[in-house]
Amino acid sequence: MDSLLKVRGLKLYYRTRRGIVRAVDGVSFDLRRGETLAIVGESGCGKSSMAIAIIRILPRNIDTYDGEIILDGVDIMKIDDGRFREEVAWRRISMVFQGAMNALNPVMKVGFQVAEPLILHGKMDKGEALGKARTLLGLVGLPPFIADRYPHELSGGMKQRVVIAMALALNPEIVILDEPTSALDVITQANIMNLLKKLKKERGLSYIFITHDLALASELADTVAVMYGGKIMEYGAAEQLYLDPKHPYSQKLLASIPTLRTDKKLEFIPGAPPDLVSPPPGCRFHPRCPYAMPVCREREPILGEVEKDRYVACWLYGG
Numbered sequence: 001m002d003s004l005l006k007v008r009g010l011k012l013y014y015r016t017r018r019g020i021v022r023a024v025d026g027v028s029f030d031l032r033r034g035e036t037l038a039i040v041g042e043s044g045c046g047k048s049s050m051a052i053a054i055i056r057i058l059p060r061n062i063d064t065y066d067g068e069i070i071l072d073g074v075d076i077m078k079i080d081d082g083r084f085r086e087e088v089a090w091r092r093i094s095m096v097f098q099g100a101m102n103a104l105n106p107v108m109k110v111g112f113q114v115a116e117p118l119i120l121h122g123k124m125d126k127g128e129a130l131g132k133a134r135t136l137l138g139l140v141g142l143p144p145f146i147a148d149r150y151p152h153e154l155s156g157g158m159k160q161r162v163v164i165a166m167a168l169a170l171n172p173e174i175v176i177l178d179e180p181t182s183a184l185d186v187i188t189q190a191n192i193m194n195l196l197k198k199l200k201k202e203r204g205l206s207y208i209f210i211t212h213d214l215a216l217a218s219e220l221a222d223t224v225a226v227m228y229g230g231k232i233m234e235y236g237a238a239e240q241l242y243l244d245p246k247h248p249y250s251q252k253l254l255a256s257i258p259t260l261r262t263d264k265k266l267e268f269i270p271g272a273p274p275d276l277v278s279p280p281p282g283c284r285f286h287p288r289c290p291y292a293m294p295v296c297r298e299r300e301p302i303l304g305e306v307e308k309d310r311y312v313a314c315w316l317y318g319g
């Protein structure tokens, strides 16, 4: 499979009163055509920042925005904002934003909200866009009359389907899904996961699936990137990572997943995630790592290939 998207050394820093927040600090990965890459890590590790950096929907307080984002051989970081909006955002890469289902416009009928991107970016007239909106609602398993409802008349699962329909409106190749089910009950969550699987298969989509839940990621992921403190700590094929996590942080994350089959004591990770204004020197995980060595406090380990297609940033593997 060829790489559809290559991200290299991506950085996104915010300016704040406390100082510079290094939310995404040199992140690199590949997304192959038709695959799901899961980005997993605790809240605050920079997952959403990485997503908005890729789709270039940025807040004002940006300090640094740097790196390469190569889509089908073209570095889209080098494209100016106007062309990016015209040619890339929503058409080639789209996104389901974290919490978007609760940000639907309460006074606008759902059908019109799905039609809006088609009018704005797809240059359709209103009638045509509303017709296409009904088709899109059908695609995500909603009956056409939903188009005439207001968001408050819909359940959480239905609202999330609407938001997914909006992301698919301009027929993108890549969809970034930022915690798409975390606000939903487990049954609804399972239904949405099934919908995402079905859409991926039918439309040949590639997903970047962002979640804090490693167990949930296992349902969709072909490849997993474990993120900690603005960096990728481990990256590789999902099956191998779940069977044999290499990085101490991945091991801890896996050990904290409850299972029905064993009565193994659940672990939790002591301490708190790093402050990204002044992250710990050396390995950012060292204050919480049971294996921390002197070198870990001083020198930062680089993400290196430890086995074929398995990358780990840890001094236990030679740094």
Ligand SMILES: Nc1ncnc2c1ncn2[C@@H]1O[C@H](COP(=O)(O)OP(=O)(O)O)[C@@H](O)[C@H]1O
Pocket (backbone or CB within 6 Å): 014, 015, 016, 021, 023, 041, 042, 043, 044, 045, 046, 047, 048, 049, 050, 059, 061, 276
């Ligand atoms: N607009 C912003 N301005 C300043 N800091 C921000 C902004 N957005 C996010 N952050 C900070 O960046 C870090 C990463 O946040 P985020 O990308 O939302 O992580 P995640 O999605 O993994 O929870 C956090 O410390 C968060 O407080």
Ligand code: SF4
Pocket (backbone or CB within 6 Å): 247, 248, 249, 283, 284, 285, 286, 287, 289, 290, 291, 292, 293, 296, 301, 313, 314, 315, 316
């Ligand atoms: S580099 Fe050191 S502190 Fe960091 S995860 Fe590896 S052993 Fe732990």
Ligand SMILES: [Mg+2]
Pocket (backbone or CB within 6 Å): 047, 048, 049, 098, 178
């Ligand atoms: Mg987030």
